[in-house]
Amino acid sequence: MTILLTGAAGYIGSHTAIALAEAGYDVAIVDDFSNSSPEAVRRCEELTGAKMPLFNADVADKAAMRDIFAQVKPGAVMHFAGFKAVGESVAKPLMYYRNNLDTTLTLLECMAEAQVGPFIFSSSATVYGAKAKVPYTEESEIGGCTNPYGWTKFMIEQIASGAAKADPNMSVVLLRYFNPVGAHESGRIGENPTGIPNNLMPYITQVAVGRLPHLNVFGDDYDTPDGTGVRDYIHVVDLARGHVAALRYALEHKGTEVFNLGTGHGVSVLELVHAFEQATGVKVPYKIAPRRPGDLASVYADPSKAQRVLGWKAEKTVQDMCADSWRWQSSNPQGY
């Protein structure tokens, strides 16, 4: 069976393409390379020995997508494509709503036309409202997002589950990722942000490799054990395996299901910095800086539903996350 992946030249999609190929699925990819490189897919093919047909198209382009569906005849769709920079979404909200919603609507329309039922979506822990209490369960309150990026994730969850309600053939799985970090253990693929990274781990690795002078730790006066922000970092290879488990589920069920993909363990900014130094032997100079607007003190998952229903749980340690991020960054200092 062929699985059509949108945006799989990107960070999470490329790791999932490998996990799917290893699990015996055929993979086809559509990406417009607006924030990614075809080199990532070439390396996925090299690592797995599988051919991964790659279509250069905008997922919002209905004619192009119809054509791709006709050629690929997918048995399921995984939707990774989307704009994802929180700050940029505040500056360019219409661009974010237009892109993230248009691509999803076109994709769901093409799925309905071609009668493809299973749809796996890259959602985010960002959909949980600030009033939700940690650890977040799938029943925790959602909404009240602090930026347009988060609202697009929230809205797409509503759109996809509405589509599944109306079409008994559909099977929607919404995966709420916590903080994906790490890289494939080969060091051949990894996260490749354009410009100065917004997220913590790529920032740390770029400081370590000497591209940036020091890390700014955004706040040390939160109500957390060491005062710095606590997050649930999950190894991207564990996350990729979670998609294979979600696919198997979607192929056997109808309707909509939501799963948190996290480890259930909170790690502070300084704990991550020190774990990185320990795993790699490389010093990460840092300075305490003011809090970043919109940040919460502590965010981590209750991942027990994914374990119970999908038989999946995260297995890699924080040390693995740091060592693998570093292997990727140090062997590809300028990315792809």
Ligand code: UD1
């Ligand atoms: C952010 C987004 C979230 C998105 C996710 C994608 C916000 C409010 N949330 O999550 O919607 O889904 O990225 O991965 O932006 N930190 C520093 N210095 C840095 C960078 C980060 O101290 O240079 C701290 C942050 O304050 C936070 C932690 O590191 O405590 C993690 O930050 P980050 O990697 O940006 O992820 P989130 O903010 O959790």
